[in-house]
Amino acid sequence: MTQRTTEGTFCLVLHSHLPWLAHHGAWPVGEEWLYQAWAHSYLPVVDMLRRFADEGRSDVLTLGVTPVLAAQLDDPYSLRGMHDWLGNWHLRSHFAGERLKELSAYEHRASRWALDRFETQWRHGFSPVLRSLVDSSTIELLGGPATHPFQPLLDPKVRAFALKAGLDDTALRIGRAPDGIWAPECGYSPGMEAGYATAGVKRFMVDGPALHGDTSAAHPVGSSDVLAFGRDLEVSYRVWSPKVGYPGDAAYRDFHTYDHPTGLKPSRVTGKNVAPEDKRPYDPLLAKEALDRHVADFVDTVVRRLREIDGGLVVAAYDTELYGHWWHEGPLWLEAVLRALPEAGVRVTTLRGAVEAGHVGAPVELPASSWGSGKDWRVWDGAQVADIVSLNESVQKELLGLDFSSRTRNPVLDQAVREALLALSSDWAFMVTKDSAADYARYRAKIHSDRFSELAALARSGRGLGRATELRAADGPFGHLDARGMG
Structure with missing residues (x-):
């Protein structure tokens, strides 16, 4: 696909991560968390990427997959559990038909689709699916330390071992170690770039404030050749911030309200202060109208931001689990945005592609930082x-x-x-x-x-x-x- 690139460059980075959950409880926290995210985020997001691959599009987005998540998505125990969970979802969709006919039909179609995708494409695990997307250059893959530790609080020897174990694991699953990583929690302490260079890491993510807001290019860190990319918070926060974001729109499906006999989610957000029993039924048509508005708003925001920075680089980064698991309509929004941005004259690429396009600025000294509350270490320390x-x-x-x-x-x-x-x-x-x-x-x-x-x-x-x-x-x-x- 030829892109009309007159405005600048945009990179979408998705960070896919869950802690090790297999064999450690089921509900409300534990394996259920894994299976919900798998069904509602990983299956549809990967399906979207396969469509882009089939169209011949390359460098669509940068996908971070933590080694501990990849291990679960390849694990035979988890694969069996996921298949059982999908079958149970399908049965629950039938049971809902006695009281919630429209919801039952909607969930029946969704669960049948998920079962089909899982049985035909995922039964041998995630790695064969992921490797095809990496080999076709549809995505750039980011790795990371094995179990997603907060690296600034690790002894340097432990930190180096955890990173090497993670990179080695990704190499075994995909065929080669990734050039970039999602630094867990975007955590950084001065000097960590030296360990990255030793491990062969060429680029990593930090939050925007770590670069004092100058996220319009990647920056070498200190005297190293390792590049730091920062989230553009003005753009990223249009979708999701600590207080606001698109998923809170009244028309979208409410994540927190359950029909307890079936475990399905029958309501729309309706309003921030509306009690669960007073929320209105979910209406996919209303949700589609909201989604169209938010696609247009995001594209306008990216274009406006690129013009402010004279056609530089905008990096928006989110948890993959936001798309589908937390925000039901998220995968549809994601695909629509990735198709609309090139039409608006924006080059859509990966972090690797941004480097190749020359979006590299002057060296910087980074402060101790994270993407957590306060942008410091307080969440973990x-x-x-x-x-x-x-x-x-x-x-x-x-x-x-x-x-x-x-x-x-x-x-x-x-x-x-x-x-x-x-x-x-x-x-x-x-x-x-x-x-x-x-x-x-x-x-x-x-x-x-x-x-x-x-x-x-x-x-x-x-x-x-x-x-x-x-x-x-x-x-x-x-x-x-x-x-x-x-x-």
Whole structure:
């Protein structure tokens, strides 16, 4: 497709991530979270990208997929669970027909479509699907550290190991390591670029304020050749911000209101202060009208912003799970925007494509930063999560004190390191600070740190193979992980 590029360059970056959920509860937090995001975000977003690939379009968007999410989407246990979940959704759509006929028909079509896509394209996991999109250059893939830890709070040795384990895992699944990463939580501390350069990372994401608002180009960090791209918050916040955004429109489907007998969502947002029982029924036609308005608004916003910066670069970045899971109409909006922007004279490309187009500015010194509240580290290092911070420090101290000098692999140490990485996931502190299933998050941080300490003690005594084998059956991502890399 030939693009009429007179306005400037736009990059859409999607960050796909969920913590390791397999074997750790089902509802309301746990595997249900994985299956909902899979059905409502990953299936439709990937289907959209396959359509673009079939049309011959390249560099459509930059897709970040964390190694821990990729591991779940390839895991046989999760694949079986997902198939069961989709079948259950289809059955629930039939059951709803007794009371909610229009919703039943709508959900029947959606669940039948999802089952068809899963059974014909996903039964061997995500990696074959993802690799085809990477190989065709439809997308640029971003990787990251193995379990999505908040890197600024890691010991440099642990940080380097987690990043290498993540890049190695992506290389195994896709055929090569990615050139860029989504730095977990956009977390940065001065000097991290040196570790990125050593690991072969050429570019990473930060939030706009880390670049003091100058997001109209990528910038080399310090004296390195590693490039930092920043989110343009003026554009990104049109879709979703801490307070406002398109998904809150009264016509869109309400995420929080359930028909409890079926688990389906029958209502539209209606209003911010409207009680669930008073919300109006969902109407796809009204939602389509709102979507058309918001597509036009976003395109106008991008064009206006590009003119303000003299045709430079605009990077908008979001969680992939916003599209479909949290915002039901999101995948339709996404495709419409990616088709409308070229028609408005905007070059749509990837971070790689932006570099090739010359959108690289002067070197910068970045401050300690994140994309969390306050744009600092408070979400992951604040008073609310002092217990998790202390736990993480203890895990790292014990981890660094283990003996990794063996000439042969030690499955007990391998599993100990695996549990340590799971304990260090940034998700647990985030969920506590945001009061989102905080008890579950604290439980997950504690159970993985306890399992790590148990295995570490067994490894020091030369025992523990049976226990390591048992724990790996539940927490088994990154089968290639070799603890000797910590040595």
